[in-house]
Amino acid sequence: MTGAREAEPAADAEMARGAGSAADSAAVTGAGSAAGRAQGAPAAAVKRLVVVPDGMADEPLPELGGRTPLAVADTPAMDALARSGTVGLVWTVPDGMAPGSDVANLAVLGYDPAAVYSGRSPLEAASIGVELGPGDVAYRCNLVTVVDGVMYDHTAGHITDEDARRCVAALRAALGGGPFEFHAGVSYRTLMVWRGGRLVPCTPPHDILGRPVADFLPLSDELRDLMARGAAALAGVRPGTSIWLWGEGTAPSMPRFADLYGLRGAVVGAVDLVRGIGRYAGFDVLEVPGATGDLDTDYGAKARAALEALDDHDLVWVHVEAPDEAAHMGSLCEKIRAIERVDREVLAPLLAAVPAAAVLVLPDHQTPVRIRTHAGGPVPFVFARADGALLSSSSPAPAFSELEAERTGVFVDDGSTLMRMFLAATG
Numbered sequence: 001m002t003g004a005r006e007a008e009p010a011a012d013a014e015m016a017r018g019a020g021s022a023a024d025s026a027a028v029t030g031a032g033s034a035a036g037r038a039q040g041a042p043a044a045a046v047k048r049l050v051v052v053p054d055g056m057a058d059e060p061l062p063e064l065g066g067r068t069p070l071a072v073a074d075t076p077a078m079d080a081l082a083r084s085g086t087v088g089l090v091w092t093v094p095d096g097m098a099p100g101s102d103v104a105n106l107a108v109l110g111y112d113p114a115a116v117y118s119g120r121s122p123l124e125a126a127s128i129g130v131e132l133g134p135g136d137v138a139y140r141c142n143l144v145t146v147v148d149g150v151m152y153d154h155t156a157g158h159i160t161d162e163d164a165r166r167c168v169a170a171l172r173a174a175l176g177g178g179p180f181e182f183h184a185g186v187s188y189r190t191l192m193v194w195r196g197g198r199l200v201p202c203t204p205p206h207d208i209l210g211r212p213v214a215d216f217l218p219l220s221d222e223l224r225d226l227m228a229r230g231a232a233a234l235a236g237v238r239p240g241t242s243i244w245l246w247g248e249g250t251a252p253s254m255p256r257f258a259d260l261y262g263l264r265g266a267v268v269g270a271v272d273l274v275r276g277i278g279r280y281a282g283f284d285v286l287e288v289p290g291a292t293g294d295l296d297t298d299y300g301a302k303a304r305a306a307l308e309a310l311d312d313h314d315l316v317w318v319h320v321e322a323p324d325e326a327a328h329m330g331s332l333c334e335k336i337r338a339i340e341r342v343d344r345e346v347l348a349p350l351l352a353a354v355p356a357a358a359v360l361v362l363p364d365h366q367t368p369v370r371i372r373t374h375a376g377g378p379v380p381f382v383f384a385r386a387d388g389a390l391l392s393s394s395s396p397a398p399a400f401s402e403l404e405a406e407r408t409g410v411f412v413d414d415g416s417t418l419m420r421m422f423l424a425a426t427g
Helices: 031-040 076-084 101-108 121-127 161-175 221-235 257-261 272-281 299-309 322-329 332-353 402-407 415-426
Strands: 048-053 086-090 137-147 150-153 180-186 189-194 241-249 265-268 315-320 358-361 379-385
Touching: 048 101, 048 332, 048 415, 076 332, 076 358, 076 379, 086 402, 086 415, 101 272, 101 415, 121 137, 121 180, 121 189, 121 241, 121 272, 137 161, 137 221, 161 180, 161 189, 161 221, 189 241, 189 272, 221 241, 257 415, 265 272, 265 299, 299 315, 299 332, 315 332, 322 332, 332 358, 358 415, 379 402, 379 415
Parallel strands: 048 315, 048 358, 265 315
Antiparallel strands: 086 379, 137 150, 137 189, 137 241, 180 189, 358 379
């Protein structure tokens, strides 16, 4: 499992679990029947869960005594997996590629991003049913707040879906009818399609928080003009809200997950990017009421949806955006709380309900609270059996954190190979 790359050093300070206990795990509706079916299945039909708390990995922080949010958070379910499974560090983002959820989650699912990635927005377009032709280019069209020429908030105050739809309607009325199309997504995550357009490199708005936007406008007169007119169109609908284009790309070509691994998959996730990856991978994309892609998401509903999906799927990918959103907000407390809620309300109930399942847990990338954006470098992973039975080959750790993962000496420098390792070790 050891790659050629050396692990980046973590802090020397001890990163043992912090104080504070979590409430007992809530029972998941329907647990008994699903657990019985999973336990009674032959070994070849083992059920598998992939749980991705987005952006959970971080850096040691002085205010946490040199520990990370994951190390401080109370995560008994993740720790239990670490004590019986394989723990290590994995590089989910290939060298030369930006550390985004698009690239990283493709790698998590066992795809080589360098081979299949063609941009973020085409994946989001697939999620909402927008088809791209050979000459079309998709752009993420964030609804943002710019104050005195400075990027103040890349989410427009975590705008509601309803307000976002009103903004998209205004953009269509003012700017549509030609090559530019606007489509609503989830909250601030709207989409613009340039039919017969050009690929213009753009900067993610969450990378320039607190900085003058004039320094990062796209090098295209057409897109600059579109963004200026977009802000004017929104002035009468939601004052202070502007648009920011980024995530440019064309339609990708990628094989179905079932063709690669022989497994039928489903995805539980709220954000369009994740759902779009699922569609291209041939997963069933589940609708989960209450899943918002934000801090207020219904964690328990995601667990119940995943459990139900295990009845007729071989693998269920559960994505939770909340830790990443908290980090983009720069809120250490909210990030720790989100990590603990993933452990308590998603992972723990699933482990209890389907003890014969095999589980892989990892963040897709780092999102340090200090910088409020994504960062490169490795992330910790653990795979194990839900019931704690030892794997034939394992490298356990006393707890699940960045430092404990580094201490195992297991380094996977090609993230796209981790899925194959997980499937082989748990088959």
